[in-house]
Amino acid sequence: MSKNASDTPAPNAQLTDKALNKRVNALLAKMTLEEKVGQLVQFSSGTPTGPGTGRESYDAMIADGEVGSLLNVADPKKANAFQHIAMEKSRLHIPLMFGLDVIHGYKTIFPVPLGLASSFDPALVQQTARMAAQEASADGIRWVFSPMVDIARDARWGRIIEGSGESPFLGAAMARAYVHGYQGTSLSNPDSVAACVKHFAAYGAVIAGRDYNAVDMSDLTLRQVYLPPYQAAVDAGATTVMSSFNSLNSVPATADPYTLTDILRKEWNFDGLVVSDWNAVGELIGHGVALNNTTAAQKAIVAGLDMDMESGAYHERLAALVRTGAVPESTIDEAVRRVLRVKFALGIFDHPYVDENAKPYQPTPEKRALARKAAEESIVLLQNNAGEGQPKLLPLTAHVRTIALIGPLADSQYEMLGSWGAQGNPADAITLRAALEQRVQAHGGKVIYAEGTRILTASQAGFDAAKQAAQQADVVVMALGEDAPTMTGEAGSRAHLDLPGNQQQLLQAIVATGKPVVLVVFSGRPLVLDWASEHVPAILEAWYPGMEAGAALANILFGDTNPSAKLPVSFPRAVGQEPLYLAQFPTGRPATGVDLSHPPTNGVEKYVSRYIDVPNSPLYPFGHGLSYTQFDYSPVTLSATSIPLAKLMNTPNQGTTQPAIEATTTVRNTGAVTGTEIVQLYIRIRGASVEEPVRVLEGFQRVTLQPGESKQVTFPLGFSELSFINARSQRVVEPVDYTVFIGGSSQATGSAVFHVVP
Ligand code: BGC
Numbered sequence: 178m179s180k181n182a183s184d185t186p187a188p189n190a191q192l193t194d195k196a197l198n199k200r201v202n203a204l205l206a207k208m209t210l211e212e213k214v215g216q217l218v219q220f221s222s223g224t225p226t227g228p229g230t231g232r233e234s235y236d237a238m239i240a241d242g243e244v245g246s247l248l249n250v251a252d253p254k255k256a257n258a259f260q261h262i263a264m265e266k267s268r269l270h271i272p273l274m275f276g277l278d279v280i281h282g283y284k285t286i287f288p289v290p291l292g293l294a295s296s297f298d299p300a301l302v303q304q305t306a307r308m309a310a311q312e313a314s315a316d317g318i319r320w321v322f323s324p325m326v327d328i329a330r331d332a333r334w335g336r337i338i339e340g341s342g343e344s345p346f347l348g349a350a351m352a353r354a355y356v357h358g359y360q361g362t363s364l365s366n367p368d369s370v371a372a373c374v375k376h377f378a379a380y381g382a383v384i385a386g387r388d389y390n391a392v393d394m395s396d397l398t399l400r401q402v403y404l405p406p407y408q409a410a411v412d413a414g415a416t417t418v419m420s421s422f423n424s425l426n427s428v429p430a431t432a433d434p435y436t437l438t439d440i441l442r443k444e445w446n447f448d449g450l451v452v453s454d455w456n457a458v459g460e461l462i463g464h465g466v467a468l469n470n471t472t473a474a475q476k477a478i479v480a481g482l483d484m485d486m487e488s489g490a491y492h493e494r495l496a497a498l499v500r501t502g503a504v505p506e507s508t509i510d511e512a513v514r515r516v517l518r519v520k521f522a523l524g525i526f527d528h529p530y531v532d533e534n535a536k537p538y539q540p541t542p543e544k545r546a547l548a549r550k551a552a553e554e555s556i557v558l559l560q561n562n563a564g565e566g567q568p569k570l571l572p573l574t575a576h577v578r579t580i581a582l583i584g585p586l587a588d589s590q591y592e593m594l595g596s597w598g599a600q601g602n603p604a605d606a607i608t609l610r611a612a613l614e615q616r617v618q619a620h621g622g623k624v625i626y627a628e629g630t631r632i633l634t635a636s637q638a639g640f641d642a643a644k645q646a647a648q649q650a651d652v653v654v655m656a657l658g659e660d661a662p663t664m665t666g667e668a669g670s671r672a673h674l675d676l677p678g679n680q681q682q683l684l685q686a687i688v689a690t691g692k693p694v695v696l697v698v699f700s701g702r703p704l705v706l707d708w709a710s711e712h713v714p715a716i717l718e719a720w721y722p723g724m725e726a727g728a729a730l731a732n733i734l735f736g737d738t739n740p741s742a743k744l745p746v747s748f749p750r751a752v753g754q755e756p757l758y759l760a761q762f763p764t765g766r767p768a769t770g771v772d773l774s775h776p777p778t779n780g781v782e783k784y785v786s787r788y789i790d791v792p793n794s795p796l797y798p799f800g801h802g803l804s805y806t807q808f809d810y811s812p813v814t815l816s817a818t819s820i821p822l823a824k825l826m827n828t829p830n831q832g833t834t835q836p837a838i839e840a841t842t843t844v845r846n847t848g849a850v851t852g853t854e855i856v857q858l859y860i861r862i863r864g865a866s867v868e869e870p871v872r873v874l875e876g877f878q879r880v881t882l883q884p885g886e887s888k889q890v891t892f893p894l895g896f897s898e899l900s901f902i903n904a905r906s907q908r909v910v911e912p913v914d915y916t917v918f919i920g921g922s923s924q925a926t927g928s929a930v931f932h933v934v935p
Pocket of ligand 1: 227454455
């Protein structure tokens with residue numbers, strides 16, 4: 178049952194259109210077996226995004242109808258050249274569909290997805306996806322391999338950067354936003370692109386955060402935590418899905434009938450196409466479930482995998498598998514229908530070519546404005562302390578005349594774009610150095626820049642110059658962090674989560690000068706910032722902010738923009754806490770009320786669920802993020818103290834669609850500047866048939882308030898927010914107790930209790 182019982186049960190409505198399906202079937206009837214298989218084959222032309230296959234020319238294959246889609250073509254001339262072959266030389270003139278990893282912008286590069294998630298602003302994310310769709314489609318790309326909606330709770334996993342973090346609720350909201358942005362009002366609009374929800378399923382839970390590793394989890398956790406964002410994307414109309422590299426409970430996702438057919442097709446009524454991940458059909462051999470490409474292709478197609486990205490197994494073996502009777506032709510027909518439906522829905526049969534002479538891309542003020550807004554909304558103020566009797570360090574004020582800017586990420590345009598920079602041009606990116614220099618010099622001040630060290634080096638050759646720069650300055654801004662291409666994203670898992678290279682030593686050396694330091698962290702994941710949290714007054718988590726990085730950061734540093742972002746993922750104190758996330762189970766021996774700040778000394782403190790050497794809590798919790806103002810919350814009130822179960826469940830199997838109760842608070846800006854607060858609602862369930870997490874995000878709203886202004890914020894709660902998965906994998910509500918917490922982070926203290934009664 179859908180978590181959003183209110184969603185109409187007609188996902189991908191454009192694909193079920195009668196006239197469209199008539200065209201699909203008419204074409205299918207004309208196709209030879211080889212032509213059918215051709216539609217299920219995708220190859221990469223251009224820069225490979227995985228282990229290469231050595232193939233270079235596809236012209237002859239396209240002319241023979243052996244290729245249905247190409248990825249990594251990002252040039253309108255090349256796209257048209259391939260398309261001319263398909264349309265003019267292939268027997269049935271079936272157009273190719275061009276796909277690309279457009280992840281956080283195409284040419285206008287926005288913050289990386291984990292940064293965008295920190296905005297808690299789905300409307301903004303939808304706008305970024307819309308702009309990406311317009312730019313990509315102008316180059317002939319009508320299919321983007323996004324959104325990546327894998328819930329990720331282990332910061333060691335490099336791909337945590339590509340998604341929306343640890344919360345299914347936030348993840349689902351972002352998933353819908355991306356899909357609506359990419360696909361627009363109709364897929365057939367020339368500037369709409371098909372979204373591809375990936376990586377299905379549960380890729381974010383790879384054991385120990387090691388990329389491509391196995392996933393082993395209960396069906397309850399799969400359905401409670403990992404599936405909701407994929408389902409939200411499908412319900413929002415996503416027309417394609419990408420299967421994941423991992424195995425799930427010992428079955429590789431590429432050939433898993435449970436996820437690909439039972440859940441996706443039968444439970445969620447998905448009518449679009451499923452593409453494998455890069456070379457993943459062939460990798461069924463590596464997984465050990467296939468002995469060769471023949472069994473690999475057979476297992477994948479029978480499980481429900483429609484298109485083979487890059488491995489060549491379908492291309493080589495599928496027709497023979499049908500001829501020998503190992504795969505029914507009806508299975509191939511169904512997969513081909515799914516591919517053709519998407520192509521017809523996109524309108525590429527009628528408009529196969531792209532305008533090669535369109536105006537070349539310009540990072541116009543309008544594009545920069547959206548990129549800057551997105552960056553400003555994604556940068557999280559982790560802490561902002563004051564020295565003894567001093568005001569808070571941020572925002573910097575006009576009396577700061579000289580700034581020392583230190584660190585290997587202060588002046589790298591390339592790094593600002595983050596991983597999966599698509600067609601972003603590093604030359605369009607504004608670094609922190611460029612922005613600070615411009616701004617400070619305009620006010621008669623000075624920026625002394627010193628790189629200090631490289632991201633990954635043992636050499637301390639630059640330390641002295643950096644220390645000298647610090648000594649001459651009123652304040653030091655340090656730009657430290659990870660190397661985006663090698664340390665984040667795919668194949669970027671790390672066992673250590675500290676600042677790489679000798680950046681930690683550089684930080685300590687600069688702090689030792691006694692100058693006030695603002696640390697700006699650029700990273701694709703939560704890092705362990707325990708030392709910094711104790712010794713550095715102000716810390717900003719910038720992620721990789723995209724093309725307007727420096728401009729956005731300068732606005733925040735000087736207080737022109739008041740930060741509003743909140744963490745979509747928990748920051749650990751030590752790597753050994755990973756996977757670390759808010760929605761943990763309470764256990765029978767919870768450590769609540771126990772002083773965890775020192776090693777256990779007596780029975781009470783020892784025999785509880787804890788580490789002996791580090792507190793259980795995160796350094797910075799989920800939902801945390803400071804502002805330059807303060808917000809005050811009135812006590813939480815509820816529209817009822819008990820609700821009859823019948824208001825939430827129609828029958829034992831069906832949730833109701835109307836909200837059953839409302840939770841309300843009044844938020845007031847008690848500080849001196851205007852600010853935006855992300856008001857968050859969490860619930861805890863007690864007394865259910867299954868153990869429920871200590872807190873789960875089930876609502877958020879952005880509220881902008883002038884100093885002194887207050888606003889009442891109400892959250893309607895119904896089946897969607899209050900239901901959970903029981904031990905029989907059903908989404909239900911039971912007669913249980915709910916505690917509702919509302920506040921500005923997951924540590925919100927304001928709460929109220931209500932009961933669901935039989
Ligand atoms: C990644 C996918 C990506 C695909 C195509 C794979 O290696 O896992 O996320 O969409 O390559 O580039």
